[in-house]
Amino acid sequence: MRIAFAADDENETTRAVVAFLEQDHEVVRVGRSDAWPELGAAVGRAVAGGDADFGVAMCWTGTGMSIAANKVPGVRAALAWEAWIAEGARKWNDANVLALSLKRLAPAVAVEVTRTFLSTDADPDEAANIALLD
């Protein structure tokens, strides 16, 4: 798949997530500044515009990226900090952008959350609820 990626800082956790993504996906770095509102919106635009299948956006908390991405119509960004949250975000919310804290998640946890997010399908029974978001 094609994954839009942005992070407003780089550390062991961001590098682990990118390395994981690059194993099986085409990673497209988006955004033209270091400002999290611009980077989160860029990830959202890439996904909503069809340039990417999913987005992964990382900032210190993950919250700013999720807010910025969610401002883009068609984006359902989820801030996840453990695999169960990421699984639910896909199953029940059909989330298309994953927001992660690059400061609080250990590299292995961030990778596991990302792996779970990308390998979980949306539950068709939730389609009516998802439609209510638009």
Ligand SMILES: O=C(CO)[C@H](O)[C@H](O)COP(=O)(O)O
């Ligand atoms: O977590 C974040 C936003 O939710 C940012 O990463 C954090 O606020 C640092 O950004 P800046 O250096 O621009 O203040």
